[in-house]
Amino acid sequence: MSVARLGGLDERVTLALAAAGQRGGRVTRAALCQALALPLVRLNGLLVALARLLNVDGQPVIEVDDGSDTVVLNVELLKLQFGL
Secondary structure (H helix, E strand, O other), rough: HHHHHHHHHHHHHHHHHHHHHOOOOEEHHHHHHHHOOOOOHHHHHHHHHHHHHOOHHHHHEEEEEEEOEEEEHHHHHHHHHOOO
């Protein structure tokens, strides 16, 4: 799924980063869906778009830990990569 096909991406990026940040950088897929008011079936497309947007130069700012069904946000790397 392309980034262009995801309507309201700016708002979803903000909400996803906030949801993960409020939970210490780790949020379950279910909790992320709830925070985004997004059905679970649409989450994978959003996560792919987020990875394309945030994982600059192959740095894993956001990734999915399938074993724990958790989305992991590396907050320190996010700050470093984007000068926050």
